[in-house]
Amino acid sequence: MSEKTVPFSEEQIKEIIEKYPTPFHIYDEKAIRENAKKLYKLFDWVPGGFKNYFAVKACPNPYIMDILKDEGMGADCSSLPELLLSDAVGLEGDDIFFSSNDTPADEYVKAKNLNVIINLDDISHIDYLEKNAGIPEGICFRYNPGPLKEGNVIIGKPEDAKYGFTREQLFEGYKRMKEKGVKHFGLHTMVASNELNWEYFVETAEILLDLVVELTDKLGITFDFINLGGGIGIPYKPEDEPVDLEKVSAGIKKLYEEKIEKAGLHKLKIVMESGRMVMGPYGYLVTKVLHKKETYKTFIGMDASMANLMRPALYGAYHHITVMGKENAPVEGKVDVTGSLCENNDKFAIDRELPKLVPGDILVLHDTGAHGYAMGFNYNGKLRSAELLLKEDGSVVEIRRAETVADYFATLNYPGL
Ligand SMILES: *Cc1c(COP(=O)(O)O)cnc(C)c1O
Numbered sequence: 001m002s003e004k005t006v007p008f009s010e011e012q013i014k015e016i017i018e019k020y021p022t023p024f025h026i027y028d029e030k031a032i033r034e035n036a037k038k039l040y041k042l043f044d045w046v047p048g049g050f051k052n053y054f055a056v057k058a059c060p061n062p063y064i065m066d067i068l069k070d071e072g073m074g075a076d077c078s079s080l081p082e083l084l085l086s087d088a089v090g091l092e093g094d095d096i097f098f099s100s101n102d103t104p105a106d107e108y109v110k111a112k113n114l115n116v117i118i119n120l121d122d123i124s125h126i127d128y129l130e131k132n133a134g135i136p137e138g139i140c141f142r143y144n145p146g147p148l149k150e151g152n153v154i155i156g157k158p159e160d161a162k163y164g165f166t167r168e169q170l171f172e173g174y175k176r177m178k179e180k181g182v183k184h185f186g187l188h189t190m191v192a193s194n195e196l197n198w199e200y201f202v203e204t205a206e207i208l209l210d211l212v213v214e215l216t217d218k219l220g221i222t223f224d225f226i227n228l229g230g231g232i233g234i235p236y237k238p239e240d241e242p243v244d245l246e247k248v249s250a251g252i253k254k255l256y257e258e259k260i261e262k263a264g265l266h267k268l269k270i271v272m273e274s275g276r277m278v279m280g281p282y283g284y285l286v287t288k289v290l291h292k293k294e295t296y297k298t299f300i301g302m303d304a305s306m307a308n309l310m311r312p313a314l315y316g317a318y319h320h321i322t323v324m325g326k327e328n329a330p331v332e333g334k335v336d337v338t339g340s341l342c343e344n345n346d347k348f349a350i351d352r353e354l355p356k357l358v359p360g361d362i363l364v365l366h367d368t369g370a371h372g373y374a375m376g377f378n379y380n381g382k383l384r385s386a387e388l389l390l391k392e393d394g395s396v397v398e399i400r401r402a403e404t405v406a407d408y409f410a411t412l413n414y415p416g417l
Pocket of ligand 1 (some may be wrong): 055057058076099190193194229230231232273274275276277370
C-alpha cells in the first residue's frame with residue numbers, strides 16, 4: 001500500500017491558485033530531495049561509485065535539473081534540446097549520458113563536443129559516429145538481451161524492441177572500438193519501464209555483470225561502468241507496492257562481490273538513468289471542475305485536458321485523484337473525469353468512485369512529476385500549463401509560465417495572427 005497524500009492544505013492551494021490559475025503542475029522540492037538522498041544512500045557501498053543520470057525526458061525543466069544536480073545526479077539525454085538543457089544547468093562531460101536511438105548527425109556532433117558519454121544504440125552507428133563526429137575517448141553500447149529476458153508491458157519483449165545491440169554485435173563492436181583507440185568503456189541496458197518487481201533489476205544487473213566479466217576477459221578491455229537504465233516503477237495505485245530498493249541494492253551488492261570483486265574489477269561503477277522514480281511521485285496536476293454533465297453516465301469536466309497529462313489516454317494509466325476538502329467525504333458514485341479535447345479518450349479517469357463534485361472543486365491528480373507536463377501537446381489549440389515549485393520553506397515559485405495564444409501562433413507567419 002502507498003498512501004496518497006498531497007503536500008499542501010486546501011487553504012494553501014487556494015492561495016496558490018489565486019496567483020497562478022489552474023491548471024498547473026506543482027512539484028514538491030522537499031520530497032524530491034529526500035528521495036534522491038535515499039537512493040544515493042542505498043548504493044553508497046559501490047566501490048567504484050554510484051550515479052543516477054536523471055532521464056531528462058521525464059521532466060525537462062532546468063530548475064528541477066538544478067535541484068537534482070545539487071543532489072549529485074547527472075542527466076540522461078536523447079535529443080539536442082535535452083543536451084542543451086543539461087549544458088545550461090552546468091553539467092558537463094561524464095555528468096551527461098547520451099542514450100539516444102535513431103540519432104541524427106548533429107546530435108552526435110553536439111554530444112561529442114560536450115564530451116559527454118555516448119551510448120550507441122546500434123553497431124552501424126560506429127561508422128556513422130566516426131564519419132560525422134569522430135570517435136570519442138570513451139564509448140558505451142546499449143545491449144538488447146533478446147529472448148534471454150522477458151520484457152514488461154510498456155517496453156514489450158526485448159526482441160521486438162527497437163533498442164540495442166545483440167550479444168554478438170557487442171563483442172564485435174567493442175573490438176572495433178578498441179582498435180580505433182577508445183580507452184573507456186561502458187555497458188548499458190534497459191528492458192523495463194515502470195516495473196515494480198525488485199527482482200527484475202537484480203536480474204538485469206546480473207546479465208550486465210556477467211557480460212562485463214566475459215568481455216573484459218575475451219577482448220582485454222576495461223569497463224568503467226555498467227548502466228542499469230531506468231524503468232524503476234512507482235506505485236500509481238494506492239494498492240501498489242513500491243519497488244523494494246533495499247532488496248535491489250542488496251541483490252546487486254551480492255552479485256558485485258561474487259563476480260566483479262572476485263575478478264579484480266572493483267573499480268567498476270554502477271550507474272542508472274531513472275527518471276520516473278526520481279520525479280513521478282513528487283508532481284501533482286491541479287485542476288478545477290468546470291462542468292458536471294449527466295447523460296448516460298456522469299461526466300466531470302475539468303479545466304485541464306490530456307494536453308496536460310496524456311498517460312491515462314495513452315496507456316490507460318491510473319492516476320489517483322484527491323478532491324481538496326473532500327478527502328474524507330463519502331463516495332457519491334462512479335464518474336468519468338474528462339478534459340475538453342474533441343477526442344473521447346480525453347479522460348483522466350473512467351468509472352472512478354469520487355465524492356459529490358460541483359463546479360469549482362479542486363482536483364489533484366497524483367504522480368504527474370514524470371511524463372506529465374513533458375508529454376504535453378497542442379492538439380485542438382490547447383495550451384500547456386505552468387509548472388510550479390513548492391519549495392522547502394513552503395513558498396511557491398513559477399518555474400515555467402503557462403503558454404499563451406501568442407506562443408501557439410509563434411511559428412506561423414500569417415497576417416492577423
Ligand atoms: C525513458 C528512459 C529512461 C528513464 O526511464 P524511467 O522509466 O523514467 O526511469 C532511461 N533511459 C532511457 C534510454 C530511456 O529511454
